[in-house]
Amino acid sequence: MLGSLFVILFFAVVGLVLFLQKDDGYDERQTVIMDRGGRYGLLTVLLLNAAFYIFSVFDSFPELSVRFTSTMSIWSGILVASLYAIWNHAYFSLKSEKTNGFAVVMLIMGIPNLLIGVVDLLGLWGGSPDLTKGVSFLIFGISCFCIALTIMLRNHLDSNEEGDL
Amino acid sequence: MFLATVVVFVVALSFGFLILMNKVEGERDERQTQVVDRAYKYAFVTIMFLNAVVYFWEKVGNIQLLSSEDLAALSIWLGTLVFAPYTIWQHAYFPVKVKKSSSMGWLFAGLGLLELLPVTWDYFESSKVDQQDIYLVFLGILLLITGSTILLRNYLDRKEDEGR
Numbered sequence: 001m002l003g004s005l006f007v008i009l010f011f012a013v014v015g016l017v018l019f020l021q022k023d024d025g026y027d028e029r030q031t032v033i034m035d036r037g038g039r040y041g042l043l044t045v046l047l048l049n050a051a052f053y054i055f056s057v058f059d060s061f062p063e064l065s066v067r068f069t070s071t072m073s074i075w076s077g078i079l080v081a082s083l084y085a086i087w088n089h090a091y092f093s094l095k096s097e098k099t100n101g102f103a104v105v106m107l108i109m110g111i112p113n114l115l116i117g118v119v120d121l122l123g124l125w126g127g128s129p130d131l132t133k134g135v136s137f138l139i140f141g142i143s144c145f146c147i148a149l150t151i152m153l154r155n156h157l158d159s160n161e162e163g164d165l
Numbered sequence: 166m167f168l169a170t171v172v173v174f175v176v177a178l179s180f181g182f183l184i185l186m187n188k189v190e191g192e193r194d195e196r197q198t199q200v201v202d203r204a205y206k207y208a209f210v211t212i213m214f215l216n217a218v219v220y221f222w223e224k225v226g227n228i229q230l231l232s233s234e235d236l237a238a239l240s241i242w243l244g245t246l247v248f249a250p251y252t253i254w255q256h257a258y259f260p261v262k263v264k265k266s267s268s269m270g271w272l273f274a275g276l277g278l279l280e281l282l283p284v285t286w287d288y289f290e291s292s293k294v295d296q297q298d299i300y301l302v303f304l305g306i307l308l309l310i311t312g313s314t315i316l317l318r319n320y321l322d323r324k325e326d327e328g329r
Binding site for chain 2 (some may be wrong): 038039052056057063064066067068069070074077
């Protein structure tokens with residue numbers, strides 16, 4: 001329940017940002033970069049799915065749940081595509097100013113998910129560790145955390161570069 | 166089962182041949198690269214959507230539509246199915262210098278039929294299909310759609326050239 005809320009909140013924030021930027025638009029270079037980000041995201045997901053499929057053939061590997069594989073696919077793809085776009089200045093439109101604010105929101109969403117994921121994986125709530133639930137929270141938390149850190153680092157490097165000029 | 170293995174091997178060989186041919190004939194031009202990247206993005210979004218639907222269906226509805234093995238195979242299949250027809254339709258599947266794309270179209274369509282026929286035969290003989298047969302059907306559909314799209318695109322291009 002809590003996981004679903006976080007996921008819905010994530011898409012609500014990203015959707016709101018995209019909606020607010022709708023009129024600003026992206027330039028041609030940014031569109032090309034985002035398409036290429038989609039390529040890397042797709043290749044990541046395909047490789048991951050190929051690995052899941054090969055694992056499922058061997059009986060010695062533990063059986064993976066659908067929730068686990070779909071969560072891993074979604075977040076790994078989003079993470080690769082997002083980080084590539086952020087690093088190449090194509091995640092936000094040219095007119096966006098408050099990208100650090102977005103990073104802070106991502107960070108706020110990422111930290112509790114990371115903590116819940118670790119607690120679930122170690123079974124600290126009491127009871128046996130829940131691998132599927134723990135990994136779902138963890139990968140979502142890691143994704144938000146990495147996106148936030150990359151935005152902040154990119155902004156920091158850009159401001160340093162501008163300072164040198 | 167032996168036939169299925171042979172067919173899958175032939176399909177893998179033809180894909181290898183296609184990749185090799187693309188390397189030999191040269192790289193795609195700038196427009197084609199952009200179209201290919203866009204196709205990757207569409208395929209990516211499609212797979213994300215599929216995974217999200219399966220996830221929520223299971224979580225909210227408590228209904229398991231697919232096993233993790235089937236979801237992995239279906240994701241790869243659907244991604245390729247979105248990518249191939251889109252790039253073919255936008256003249257970006259083959260590099261500019263490739264001339265004999267129709268022969269590739271016939272090859273794909275033929276292999277697609279070859280995948281579908283044994284399963285259809287099995288079904289009429291025993292009235293049941295196992296999981297391997299379903300994978301063959303999906304592979305057959307993919308090849309048939311890809312081959313048909315190449316042939317249709319070439320046919321329309323020829324018509325357009327004649328109209329000039």
